[in-house]
Amino acid sequence: MTLAKIEPLFQARLNQLQQQGVRKGDEKIISGVLPPSEGLGSRYRLQGYENRAFLRMNSNSYLGLARHPAVIEAETRAAEEFGAGPGAVRFISGTYAPHVELERRLAAFHGREAAMLFSAAYATMAGVLPQLISEQTLVVSDALNHNCIINAIRLAHPAGKAIYKHGDMRELEILLSANRDRYQRVCVVTDGIFSMRGDHAPLAELEACCANHQSDYPEGIVTLVDDSHGIGAFGKTGRGTEEVAGVQADVMVATLGKAFGVNGGYAVASATAIAYLRENAPLYIYSNPITPAEAAAALAALDILESAEGLRLLERLRHFSHKLRTGLQQLGFETLTGEHPIVPVFIRDTAKTAALVMHLFDHNILATGLNYPVVPQGEQEIRLQVSAEHTEKDLDYLLEVLGSFNPGN
Numbered sequence: 001m002t003l004a005k006i007e008p009l010f011q012a013r014l015n016q017l018q019q020q021g022v023r024k025g026d027e028k029i030i031s032g033v034l035p036p037s038e039g040l041g042s043r044y045r046l047q048g049y050e051n052r053a054f055l056r057m058n059s060n061s062y063l064g065l066a067r068h069p070a071v072i073e074a075e076t077r078a079a080e081e082f083g084a085g086p087g088a089v090r091f092i093s094g095t096y097a098p099h100v101e102l103e104r105r106l107a108a109f110h111g112r113e114a115a116m117l118f119s120a121a122y123a124t125m126a127g128v129l130p131q132l133i134s135e136q137t138l139v140v141s142d143a144l145n146h147n148c149i150i151n152a153i154r155l156a157h158p159a160g161k162a163i164y165k166h167g168d169m170r171e172l173e174i175l176l177s178a179n180r181d182r183y184q185r186v187c188v189v190t191d192g193i194f195s196m197r198g199d200h201a202p203l204a205e206l207e208a209c210c211a212n213h214q215s216d217y218p219e220g221i222v223t224l225v226d227d228s229h230g231i232g233a234f235g236k237t238g239r240g241t242e243e244v245a246g247v248q249a250d251v252m253v254a255t256l257g258k259a260f261g262v263n264g265g266y267a268v269a270s271a272t273a274i275a276y277l278r279e280n281a282p283l284y285i286y287s288n289p290i291t292p293a294e295a296a297a298a299l300a301a302l303d304i305l306e307s308a309e310g311l312r313l314l315e316r317l318r319h320f321s322h323k324l325r326t327g328l329q330q331l332g333f334e335t336l337t338g339e340h341p342i343v344p345v346f347i348r349d350t351a352k353t354a355a356l357v358m359h360l361f362d363h364n365i366l367a368t369g370l371n372y373p374v375v376p377q378g379e380q381e382i383r384l385q386v387s388a389e390h391t392e393k394d395l396d397y398l399l400e401v402l403g404s405f406n407p408g409n
Helices: 007-020 069-082 090-094 097-109 121-132 147-156 169-178 203-212 240-245 271-280 292-305 308-331 350-362 392-403
Strands: 030-034 043-046 114-118 137-142 160-164 185-191 221-226 251-255 265-269 342-346 368-370 381-385
Touching: 069 292, 097 114, 097 265, 097 292, 114 121, 114 271, 121 147, 121 185, 121 221, 121 251, 121 265, 121 271, 137 147, 137 169, 147 185, 160 169, 169 203, 185 203, 203 221, 203 240, 265 271, 292 308, 308 342, 308 392, 350 368, 350 381, 350 392
Parallel strands: 137 160, 137 185, 185 221, 221 251
Antiparallel strands: 030 043, 114 265, 251 265, 342 381, 368 381
């Protein structure tokens, strides 16, 4: 057997990505972490750059819990008790006490009847969304929804698909009105926090719009929200976009791999919906769960989030997010208003975006550039992500380096 006949096609695609300026290339490998010192937050060593220490401005660990002693201790203790892995899928003796307790706690945290864990948030969306869609279902999706939603819709093969302009509830209203006689059911799916921009869906308006049209469809309208970037990073108590909007979706998907600092994904909904998903979602049924140790670590992270310490971390996160946005505006950079720790810097040019990423790297700052087709043409940006691990001096240094950037060089 050989790949010789198709490898030239692979190489041609790689060359095309390189020419477009969107090839990701070799991954940077973290080889060590230096603890905070002298008013600076943690610094990261990269393989091949051992003499340099980098400020990480592209981490999803919004609360810094991945390195929290209580989280590490909980994972270590559970690994010693239960072993390194689950050893089976959930229905074949792969369910451990920490899995069940974490599902109970997550359901309570989100004010739902039940929760279920998946191996990752991407797997959660790919596992859940197709099970909410029948052969007579219309799926309606925000134009800027995450790749996991786009691919989950493709997997589902719905009877119809419609996309509304980003956050445009008037367009959603038109779509729901125009299709009332064509489908049995509608599934409206959106990100809570949009990962490229840090803005959030208008959930209150979305839920009201869907409620107004429930009677137009024999099987109603199901709302599904992926708030992976919102949970633990947005809202006064870290309950995300639903907390800010004051409403709940029918099903919510989120992750343990961002603000919780661990690994895995989960869904929360009614007890009946979760029981149905456990029996029908293949990415749950036929895939190993997160390890018992990871579940124990996530429980420790949830304990912190629901404590006074968690409230302090969230307030620190909001403060740093405001500081960065204010500093960017003072430097003349274009960004979006908001409280979420994703802070976009719109460059709107692929070459200039790449140049700014390199400028930051040359000054020992890790940041992510987002170019077309990851973002729409003309919306190329640097995505900065604030963490409660950062310090005032970290952000002052970042702003100083950004201020020294000359796109004409």
